[in-house]
Amino acid sequence: MMEEIKNVKGTHDVFGDENNAYEKVESLMKSIAEIYAYKGVRPPVLEYNSVFVRGVGQASDVVRKEMYTFADKGGRDLTLRPEFTAGIMRLAIQNKLYATNELPLKLYYVGPVFRYERPQLGRYRQFNQFGVESIGHNSPMNDVEVIVLAYTILSSLGLENVKIKINTLGDEASRNAYRTALKEYFAQYIDNMCEDCKSRFELNPLRILDCKVPEDRLIIDKSPKIGAYLSKESKERFDAVLEALEALQIPYEIDQGLVRGLDYYSETVFEFHYKSNKGNDYGAIGAGGHYGSLMKELGGPDLPGVGFSFGIERIVSVLSDNELLNDIAYELDAYIMPLDKSLDLYAQEVAVVLRNSGGYKVDVCFDNVKLGNMFKRATNKNAKYAIIIGEDEAKAESVVLKDLASQEQQTVKIEDLVDKLDELYESSYPEEEEK
Numbered sequence: 558m559m560e561e562i563k564n565v566k567g568t569h570d571v572f573g574d575e576n577n578a579y580e581k582v583e584s585l586m587k588s589i590a591e592i593y594a595y596k597g598v599r600p601p602v603l604e605y606n607s608v609f610v611r612g613v614g615q616a617s618d619v620v621r622k623e624m625y626t627f628a629d630k631g632g633r634d635l636t637l638r639p640e641f642t643a644g645i646m647r648l649a650i651q652n653k654l655y656a657t658n659e660l661p662l663k664l665y666y667v668g669p670v671f672r673y674e675r676p677q678l679g680r681y682r683q684f685n686q687f688g689v690e691s692i693g694h695n696s697p698m699n700d701v702e703v704i705v706l707a708y709t710i711l712s713s714l715g716l717e718n719v720k721i722k723i724n725t726l727g728d729e730a731s732r733n734a735y736r737t738a739l740k741e742y743f744a745q746y747i748d749n750m751c752e753d754c755k756s757r758f759e760l761n762p763l764r765i766l767d768c769k770v771p772e773d774r775l776i777i778d779k780s781p782k783i784g785a786y787l788s789k790e791s792k793e794r795f796d797a798v799l800e801a802l803e804a805l806q807i808p809y810e811i812d813q814g815l816v817r818g819l820d821y822y823s824e825t826v827f828e829f830h831y832k833s834n835k836g837n838d839y840g841a842i843g844a845g846g847h848y849g850s851l852m853k854e855l856g857g858p859d860l861p862g863v864g865f866s867f868g869i870e871r872i873v874s875v876l877s878d879n880e881l882l883n884d885i886a887y888e889l890d891a892y893i894m895p896l897d898k899s900l901d902l903y904a905q906e907v908a909v910v911l912r913n914s915g916g917y918k919v920d921v922c923f924d925n926v927k928l929g930n931m932f933k934r935a936t937n938k939n940a941k942y943a944i945i946i947g948e949d950e951a952k953a954e955s956v957v958l959k960d961l962a963s964q965e966q967q968t969v970k971i972e973d974l975v976d977k978l979d980e981l982y983e984s985s986y987p988e989e990e991e992k
């Protein structure tokens with residue numbers, strides 16, 4: 558018997574309504590990033606291994622345990638990207654984007670990333686990220702901008718009361734002082750801590766703060782906090798970020814245990830948390846921070862940057878749990894129904910007018926099935942309007958426009974159709990009444 562062919566462990570197929578949700582979520586993210594003056598980039602999925610080893614860092618779990626690394630037929634050491642930031646820095650350096658553009662260089666991306674992790678709720682081996690990078694300008698206002706952008710995207714998706722956890726890792730001097738203090742503190746306990754903590758103790762004691770083992774947590778919770786080791790400059794920088802978030806009414810919570818899994822972060826770091834109404838905890842739905850020397854580390858100029866990344870799978874799951882997907886689900890503005898084969902060309906013309914002049918999303922039924930059947934298809938396609946075309950309508954260069962929710966219908970001349978739909982859409986979203 559032939560072996561059953563299945564998808565690879567930790568990957569998942571996306572199709573049907575779920576695919577519509579991904580498309581909608583991603584296009585909303587892109588359009589808001591565009592409003593914030595970010596431009597799209599598409600770095601390759603494959604990079605030389607060294608991009609991530611040097612970029613993400615030897616001490617990170619991602620590089621130590623999770624990378625899909627292999628030698629290709631030409632003997633090159635390659636890695637399927639486990640995240641975008643290091644690849645984007647490589648792209649910016651190689652193409653000298655920092656020299657030919659006004660800084661900060663503002664870029665966004667979306668696409669799959671690969672990590673060999675243990676699959677579980679909200680954790681895949683191939684998943685999709687959307688994110689932005691603002692590169693080359695050191696003002697804390699850039700940190701603020703990317704946080705506001707991320708928050709705006711989540712609110713626009715209908716996710717209210719997102720919890721923003723924020724912390725600062727300080728500059729290099731602050732981190733060195735803090736590392737020394739942590740090392741001193743953990744030295745007393747490390748022999749009784751988990752194996753992961755033991756190697757983190759050697760590689761980068763800051764990483765111990767991420768440990769989830771309950772017995773270790775008791776020790777970690779009493780460990781020194783970064784706040785006491787910050788340089789004056791780092792403290793001022795962090796205060797400026799917090800002050801701006803307050804002025805912009807972006808709620809946040811300081812979490813001094815937040816260190817982030819990738820080694821390149823310095824100064825501001827943050828995570829977005831949201832528990833779905835069903836109580837499912839998908840962990841962080843997005844995260845990011847400032848990176849001081851990533852570009853230099855990768856052989857580029859000494860320019861800082863700041864960015865965030867959302868996990869699309871987790872966001873779609875949260876939206877689905879909260880029944881918010883219908884609000885953003887694929888919706889056809891109109892489904893056009895010619896009542897006879899001889900009316901197909903006229904229906905095609907109507908569709909072209911609506912699509913090209915009106916920008917409306919429409920589909921035509923060229924199957925000449927019974928009217929009842931066409932209405933069923935319109936409902937299945939989640940269309941707002943049905944456009945019915947009989948011989949009389951064609952002769953009069955008009956159509957019957959039917960609102961599928963209210964069942965109200967009217968005859969409209971084809972030359973008035975776009976204006977009519979504009980008008981109907983406008984009146985279905987009435988402006989808020991003045992108080």
Ligand code: AMP
Pocket residue numbers: 640672674679680681682684686818841842843844845866867868869870871
């Ligand atoms: P990171 O690049 O680790 O900062 O992760 C950024 C975001 O990607 C996280 O906040 C998650 O939403 C998402 N993410 C990280 N790892 C996974 C995974 N294994 N499966 C699905 N989403 C993930």
